[in-house]
Amino acid sequence: MKLKGSYSFFAMIFCLIPVFIGFILPIIELINWTINYKLDFFNRDFLKSAFNSLLLALIAAFLCTMIAFLINFTARYQGNKLLSFLSSTLMLGYAVPGLILAIGITQLFTIIDNSFYLFRIDIILTGSLIGLIIAYIIKSYALSNSTIESGFQRISNSFDDVSKTFNISGIKLMYKIHLPLLRTGLLTSILLVGSEVIKELPATLILRPFNFETLAVSAYNYASEERMYEAAAPSIAIVIVGLLPIIILSRMIKNSRPGETLW
Amino acid sequence: MVKKTSLSLSKIKHSYNNNDFILNDINLDVSEGEILAILGSSGSGKSTLLRLITGLEKLKYGKIEIFGKTVASKDFSIPPNNRNVGLVLQEKVLFPHLSVIENVKFGIKGNKKFRAEKAMDLLSLFRVDQYVNSYPNTISGGEQQRVAIARAIAPGPQILLMDEPFASLDEELKKDLRHETKKILNKNNITCILVTHDKEDANSMADRIIQLKDGEIDN
Numbered sequence: 001m002k003l004k005g006s007y008s009f010f011a012m013i014f015c016l017i018p019v020f021i022g023f024i025l026p027i028i029e030l031i032n033w034t035i036n037y038k039l040d041f042f043n044r045d046f047l048k049s050a051f052n053s054l055l056l057a058l059i060a061a062f063l064c065t066m067i068a069f070l071i072n073f074t075a076r077y078q079g080n081k082l083l084s085f086l087s088s089t090l091m092l093g094y095a096v097p098g099l100i101l102a103i104g105i106t107q108l109f110t111i112i113d114n115s116f117y118l119f120r121i122d123i124i125l126t127g128s129l130i131g132l133i134i135a136y137i138i139k140s141y142a143l144s145n146s147t148i149e150s151g152f153q154r155i156s157n158s159f160d161d162v163s164k165t166f167n168i169s170g171i172k173l174m175y176k177i178h179l180p181l182l183r184t185g186l187l188t189s190i191l192l193v194g195s196e197v198i199k200e201l202p203a204t205l206i207l208r209p210f211n212f213e214t215l216a217v218s219a220y221n222y223a224s225e226e227r228m229y230e231a232a233a234p235s236i237a238i239v240i241v242g243l244l245p246i247i248i249l250s251r252m253i254k255n256s257r258p259g260e261t262l263w
Numbered sequence: 264m265v266k267k268t269s270l271s272l273s274k275i276k277h278s279y280n281n282n283d284f285i286l287n288d289i290n291l292d293v294s295e296g297e298i299l300a301i302l303g304s305s306g307s308g309k310s311t312l313l314r315l316i317t318g319l320e321k322l323k324y325g326k327i328e329i330f331g332k333t334v335a336s337k338d339f340s341i342p343p344n345n346r347n348v349g350l351v352l353q354e355k356v357l358f359p360h361l362s363v364i365e366n367v368k369f370g371i372k373g374n375k376k377f378r379a380e381k382a383m384d385l386l387s388l389f390r391v392d393q394y395v396n397s398y399p400n401t402i403s404g405g406e407q408q409r410v411a412i413a414r415a416i417a418p419g420p421q422i423l424l425m426d427e428p429f430a431s432l433d434e435e436l437k438k439d440l441r442h443e444t445k446k447i448l449n450k451n452n453i454t455c456i457l458v459t460h461d462k463e464d465a466n467s468m469a470d471r472i473i474q475l476k477d478g479e480i481d482n
Contacts, residue, residue, distance in 0.1 A: 162414075163369075165349060165350045176369070177358055
């Protein structure tokens with residue numbers, strides 16, 4: 001049944017309430033603070049935090065996507081059930097709180113660094129970006145895997161069957177057939193993981209190197225000191241970065257429909 | 264002149280769950296250059312037999328030989344890419360992101376010029392050379408199947424395995440394609456095993472027809 005007149009108007013208003021309270025209102029207030037209080041929006045600290053966030057997001061998103069792709073490809077090509085099981089196990093990382101993950105990684109790195117120290121090698125892993133990237137990968141693997149797994153399911157097994165009869169290696173099959181056909185899925189995975197990494201706070205707070213700020217850490221630091229106006233700039237940046245994948249993904253979904261032009 | 268045996272199947276048995284045998288005691292010899300049609304209804308085991316010959320399915324019982332060389336037995340298996348067999352399936356399996364010529368070149372070994380020339384020759388042979396740079400979704404089903412057969416033949420397989428290759432085509436197209444395919448296979452002395460449920464396919468293409476029923480050769 002289609003609603004008409006005032007019913008339709010009130011239904012629309014009702015549906016807009018969560019969007020208004022959760023998104024439009026805070027964004028208006030953040031923009032208001034940023035403009036009217038004449039704070040230095042693009043100061044050096046902000047730009048440095050933004051650069052750090054983007055760098056981490058890109059590295060973690062790329063590595064996470066590649067790991068998920070390679071695991072799924074090998075499981076499919078070799079029919080390796082152990083890898084399928086490993087992939088399902090890795091997906092549990094999404095449910096683990098960042099704080100717990102950070103403690104686990106810190107403990108592991110302390111043990112490894114201590115064993116290096118026996119050979120008079122200084123601390124390498126503790127407080128480095130490696131721990132942070134590992135934490136992001138474990139936390140976001142489920143996002144990458146579900147995107148890539150569904151992409152692989154859309155590729156007919158007959159492509160693999162026919163390819164296997166040609167005298168070509170699995171590597172050639174991977175980069176000539178699967179990689180191009182999964183292009184949209186890989187890009188989706190990179191965007192999803194990237195936006196997830198930029199928002200991640202607990203693991204970043206614990207594992208980040210000394211004096212290494214990200215947008216989420218900056219926003220948290222300002223907010224915890226009740227400097228809400230200064231927190232506005234990094235918060236808006238996080239919202240924009242989070243929105244980008246949604247806009248790009250919805251365009252990609254729209255364009256994948258028959259009759260639509262690409263991009 | 265006595266022709267060589269290109270494919271020999273001995274005591275082939277196969278089941279997916281170790282209980283119900285989908286193939287039971289299959290013994291079969293196919294001569295070099297022969298076109299053998301295996302007729303059977305759905306579930307008779309004919310596609311499974313092709314997958315075993317190709318190496319896409321692991322052989323549990325029996326032995327498969329190609330030109331006297333064992334390619335599969337209970338404890339031994341040569342991977343599909345080293346068996347020198349070509350495969351054509353019923354469904355459309357041209358790679359959608361590659362052009363027609365890139366699809367045919369895909370399995371050919373050699374330098375760029377040789378691959379391009381060989382692919383062009385085959386496309387001319389199957390009368391689809393006007394679609395060289397077209398993508399699969401822009402050509403008809405019949406043309407796609409011509410390209411698929413050209414691609415399967417391109418690497419120079421000793422045996423071509425075809426699983427219901429004409430099933431999705433209309434009668435007129437089928438007739439043409441059967442005729443052309445047979446002519447090309449005979450000219451190049453390629454052994455072919457055609458799996459089909461269509462008697463017309465079998466009668467018009469095959470030198471010999473066998474019937475597969477409940478996993479056994481029905482004499």
